[in-house]
Amino acid sequence: MLDNNLVLGKEMDDGSLVSIPCCTSQRILVCGKTGTGKSYTLGVLIEELSRLNNDIVLVVDPQGIFWSMAEQNPSFTETDKLWEYSRDARGFNVNVLVPGDPVERYGGADIVDEMRKRGINIQGLRLNPSDLTPEMWCDLFDLDINGLMGIMLFKAVRQCGQRHGREFLIDDIAAEVIKMHGLDQTKEAIQRKLDMAHDWQIFEEHRYREIWEILQPEAINILDLSVIAQGRYGLRNLVLAVLATFIFRMRTIARRREALGLASDMRKVWLAIDEAHNFCPSGRSTLSKEILIRWAKEGRQPGLSLLVASQQPAAIDAEILTQCGIRIVHRITSRDDYRAIDALSQDYISDGLPSRIKQLSGPGQTLVIDDERESVVPVQVRPRQSLHGGGSA
Numbered sequence: 263m264l265d266n267n268l269v270l271g272k273e274m275d276d277g278s279l280v281s282i283p284c285c286t287s288q289r290i291l292v293c294g295k296t297g298t299g300k301s302y303t304l305g306v307l308i309e310e311l312s313r314l315n316n317d318i319v320l321v322v323d324p325q326g327i328f329w330s331m332a333e334q335n336p337s338f339t340e341t342d343k344l345w346e347y348s349r350d351a352r353g354f355n356v357n358v359l360v361p362g363d364p365v366e367r368y369g370g371a372d373i374v375d376e377m378r379k380r381g382i383n384i385q386g387l388r389l390n391p392s393d394l395t396p397e398m399w400c401d402l403f404d405l406d407i408n409g410l411m412g413i414m415l416f417k418a419v420r421q422c423g424q425r426h427g428r429e430f431l432i433d434d435i436a437a438e439v440i441k442m443h444g445l446d447q448t449k450e451a452i453q454r455k456l457d458m459a460h461d462w463q464i465f466e467e468h469r470y471r472e473i474w475e476i477l478q479p480e481a482i483n484i485l486d487l488s489v490i491a492q493g494r495y496g497l498r499n500l501v502l503a504v505l506a507t508f509i510f511r512m513r514t515i516a517r518r519r520e521a522l523g524l525a526s527d528m529r530k531v532w533l534a535i536d537e538a539h540n541f542c543p544s545g546r547s548t549l550s551k552e553i554l555i556r557w558a559k560e561g562r563q564p565g566l567s568l569l570v571a572s573q574q575p576a577a578i579d580a581e582i583l584t585q586c587g588i589r590i591v592h593r594i595t596s597r598d599d600y601r602a603i604d605a606l607s608q609d610y611i612s613d614g615l616p617s618r619i620k621q622l623s624g625p626g627q628t629l630v631i632d633d634e635r636e637s638v639v640p641v642q643v644r645p646r647q648s649l650h651g652g653g654s655a
């Protein structure tokens with residue numbers, strides 16, 4: 263039974279193994295204050311998913327720490343205990359996706375070479391301008407779609423789609439803008455924004471490339487967003503939004519094919535997001551929030567699972583939080599965050615959740631709340647097989 267589940271750790275009271283079922287799509291929240299082991303726990307779950315090798319795993323990594331999963335955990339005090347879980351210390355097959363040019367983003371060809379020598383596959387990721395809807399192009403530049411610039415940019419992107427299908431570049435959008443009726447000043451202002459988009463180096467410049475080509479089903483796919491500044495244009499959110507939208511569409515098609523008994527080679531997908539409050543925050547919109555809410559609410563049927571980690575559960579949008587039927591809670595001390603977790607509690611949870619959370623101390627001590635099993639279990643998360651990259655220098 264445990265072999266088909268994700269082994270998380272041991273029950274702190276009686277030492278029995280605790281696992282998380284993964285035969286159906288899941289939505290899991292990992293939370294706790296800083297330094298309590300959220301990213302480490304996320305890594306444990308990713309190792310377990312990788313061991314099962316059933317589904318595609320995509321990790322959204324805003325800190326650039328997950329590539330170290332390619333290396334074995336060097337800490338003997340940690341790995342000594344792995345036999346209790348029938349696991350061994352090992353590195354995993356890792357595919358790092360880097361928005362833009364990896365050599366430039368990582369600051370040197372020798373860095374990329376060294377990572378490759380260590381068995382890490384590194385690929386540059388560029389978005390196709392057609393991966394963004396006309397609305398997204400306007401949102402990206404914070405343009406009102408009813409304002410002069412917004413109307414013009416919206417029309418230009420739409421025109422490109424009609425003329426070239428999916429195969430157009432930023433220059434084609436610029437060419438459409440030039441052809442339009444309108445004030446030269448407005449056209450120039452849009453042109454400047456498109457030039458800026460060029461300079462971000464996250465868009466394809468030569469040809470249309472199906473994003474699907476870069477995800478590897480057999481590896482842990484890691485989207486390294488640490489290489490782009492969060493900044494005011496929300497480029498990190500944009501990259502995630504485009505990937506998530508694409509995967510959602512592909513899995514919806516695959517699900518229909520499976521239901522009709524037609525051949526389908528696209529596996530189900532687990533999306534694991536560290537520091538998730540940046541991508542689907544409560545109280546403000548971001549380019550990625552809409553698709554993540556959709557993923558959480560409608561993604562079960564097409565086989566899309568979600569793992570979100572955050573030190574501020576209260577800062578994650580409620581539409582996503584309420585979908586998380588499994589919550590892995592590390593120590594928290596902020597009242598807002600207690601409240602956010604308590605508000606999700608169902609009737610089966612007796613009083614005293616805050617005091618049970620307060621009792622958690624060392625890293626990796628958690629309370630696992632499972633709405634389906636109607637259980638609240640204190641769990642010591644198991645050691646990592648691979649190297650955890652979260653430490654500070």
Ligand SMILES: Nc1ncnc2c1ncn2[C@@H]1O[C@H](COP(=O)(O)OP(=O)(O)OP(=O)(O)O)[C@@H](O)[C@H]1O
Nearest residue numbers: 296297298299300301302573625626643644645652
């Ligand atoms: N289950 C565990 N077993 C052993 N050590 C752990 C465990 N969980 C976490 N640690 C250790 O605790 C430290 C903090 O872990 P981690 O980086 O995952 O924290 P975090 O909650 O993600 O923090 P932040 O909010 O700053 O990102 C790390 O040095 C890690 O090695």
Ligand SMILES: [Mg+2]
Nearest residue numbers: 300301302652
């Ligand atoms: Mg972390």
